[in-house]
Amino acid sequence: MSPDLVRIRKLSVELGGNRILSGVDAGLARGQITALIGLNGSGKTTLLKALLKEVPFRGTIEFHCGHDHSHPTPQHIGYVPQRLQCDANMPLTVRDLLALALQRRPLFFGIPGAIRRELAGMLSSVGAPHTLLDRPVEKISGGELQRVLLALALHPKPELLLLDEPAAGVDFQDQESFYDFLARINRETGVTILLVSHDLSIVSKHSHHVLCLKDGRIQCQGTPTEILGSLRQTFGDKGLFGHNHD
């Protein structure tokens, strides 16, 4: 079995006539947490979208997991987006958002009791209170939303979890517990994680491998310790340390 769950070769993406990613070669090691770092606009979100087949790309992305990834929307991938693009006027509650993912029937038929209990369990599994269920999605805080999206991404159990700055809206105190939680599900379930972060202290503490993007190309990669010096060169001593960009 290949040690990489995902192998990316010569990946290039062009959007709106601009080259966004060029010749990206990288692997996502099975069962490990890979951090994806780089300055704003370096192509991190675009790389995640290529893995999700949400943008056209050249090159190859091979999934070595035994599932069919030729499907337009790959299964077995959980995704927490950097921002949610939905109509702020849509009166969707957290319960509706989660129930839509769980049941294959329209909401106007109602949500059965068994599903309601499962929804409460989904929230408590990510440390969010079940009282969030009744709240409109557009009214909950950034940190609460990220937890709801994480609960959604973990169901059904993914083999690959793509997290695009998942703690950007989370309080400083809650960030540690958020990342400890991610590390725990990585250990306990063996899920492979690709995590976009600007916080190099989080990256060095919680990732096994780091991919560093610059202007759409891999500038360096290795263990956090191996490339810390190189990261400092790219970002400076302050820059991205302990700081979340939006």
Ligand SMILES: Nc1ncnc2c1ncn2[C@@H]1O[C@H](COP(=O)(O)OP(=O)(O)OP(=O)(O)O)[C@@H](O)[C@H]1O
């Ligand atoms: N649909 C699009 N059409 C044209 N250009 C795009 C499109 N989407 C993204 N871009 C451009 O591609 C570049 C990379 O964007 P991307 O969102 O991948 O960066 P990022 O590394 O995630 O940045 P950030 O840290 O700010 O989230 C940016 O210059 C962005 O403006």
Ligand SMILES: [Mg+2]
């Ligand atoms: Mg981004």
